[in-house]
Amino acid sequence: MSNRYLILEDGTIFKGKAFGASVADVHGEVVFQTGMTGYQETLSDPSYKGQIIVMTYPLIGNYGINHDDFETVNPKLQALIVKECVKYPSNFRNEHSLSDFLRQEGIPGLEGIDTRQLVKKIRISGTLKGKMIDTEVDHDLEIKHLNEIELPTNQVSSVSTIKPYVVPGRKERIVLVDYGMKHGILRELTERGCHVTVVPHNTTAEEVLQHRPDGVLLSNGPGNPKDVPEGVQLVKDLIGRLPIFGICLGHQLIALACGANTEPLKFGHRGVNHPVRDLLTDEVYMTSQNHGYTVSLESIKNIPLTITHVALNDQSIEGLKHVQHKIYSVQFHPESSPGPTDANRLFEEFLGELNENQQGGIKACRNEQTYIGS
Known part of the structure; x- marks a missing residue:
């Protein structure tokens, strides 16, 4: 598993492991979701368009992905962040693992970071813009670019x-x-x-x-x-x-x-x-x-x-x-x-x-x- 970085507009950097799709540069509004289950419906909710979702429940993907629980055909989120992504789901309806599904949809995932710390930061500071990258770069430059980005309004x-x-x-x-x-x-x-x-x-x-x-x-x-x-x-x-x-x-x-x-x-x-x-x-x-x-x-x-x-x-x-x-x-x-x-x-x-x-x-x-x- 390769490294992946989340950079926030306030200068905070989280280093974790990549899953899902590869990414050169994806940015969006970083928000958190507090459900213990229902991650598939969350991923496919069009209201998450343009957002990077942080799941507060630490273990995501344990029952996999099926073709019955989608809320739209093509997920619209920018990226997904979890504490741990389950590699081998177990459920009689399971058809894909979470990582395989995100890879098919071109959505990057980040795991292995302290999601509690990230959620606490959002609760204190408010919603933040974030950028996800796969390579070691000039982080100061990335933070500057991130603060200059205007999120879409359409x-x-x-x-x-x-x-x-x-x-x-x-x-x-x-x-x-x-x-x-x-x-x-x-x-x-x-x-x-x-x-x-x-x-x-x-x-x-x-x-x-x-x-x-x-x-x-x-x-x-x-x-x-x-x-x-x-x-x-x-x-x-x-x-x-x-x-x-x-x-x-x-x-x-x-x-x-x-x-x-x-x-x-x-x-x-x-x-x-x-x-x-x-x-x-x-x-x-x-x-x-x-x-x-x-x-x-x-x-x-x-x-x-x-x-x-x-x-x-x-x-x-x-x-x-x-x-x-x-x-x-x-x-x-x-x-x-x-x-x-x-x-x-x-x-x-x-x-x-x-x-x-x-x-x-x-x-x-x-x-x-x-x-x-x-």
Whole structure:
């Protein structure tokens, strides 16, 4: 095994061993994920686009990689860092080792460093830019270059679908806007019989309405929500016209469209063990999360949104509801994948709101038009 180096923008250097793909130079935002299991779903979550993931659980890869647990076809992360990468996984579904999978996907890995030290540094300093290299170089020069690097701001456009596509169903018609959608969201809708049309991130309100949906779901996605102005405009144009449900980035886009502000978290929420309180029922969920931005608490005042969920670890906003229209959002992932399914019922609650329109709303109008034209 050859040496591999992680260089952080603050000048810290970690030396470990390489696994996965070889690399000449890869850089990105270094973040940590706190799940003990679910590494395959984490690796394939499009929201990690442009990021170097540090796994806090020390032993990763013990059950290998299979073809059933992916959240997208092609992983988007920059690199993976673990304390120890398992070379010989053992599981009846195993088809590839973690290292072989990363090699096939062109993703470098680094193992054998003190991941506890690295995570503690991120928690104290905040999220840092990092660079992974395989060769001995002038580290001072590399640090200088790293501090000059501007991370890309067009992450959503690089992970969204290019063309609309349909997953047929016989029940509610949903337009799912893909900002970097996890397949788990699509799976939860199709398992409930929904007719789902997945559309690109830059779809307009007029194009959404052409599909005559009962409701719109805004997906998760990577990066800063303020870098997705087309998503904010879409929500503004649909308010009062269709029920809307936002997840993660979709939650932030709804907040911006209604006049709130978003801001970066110090080191983000990434993992499958984040407690969230539902203020409407006083229940506590264990949730799956992956985000680096949050809706500013101060900005919620004097706008038509009310807080429905809060994170118990830091009291940040985890859910919102419009005071007049059927618009709801959560910062966490009710589809889990990986993670607990405590909040899975939010999909039923959203679909239940759509069914209230059957007698005189959108669905009734669509059915009447279909009958007249037949």
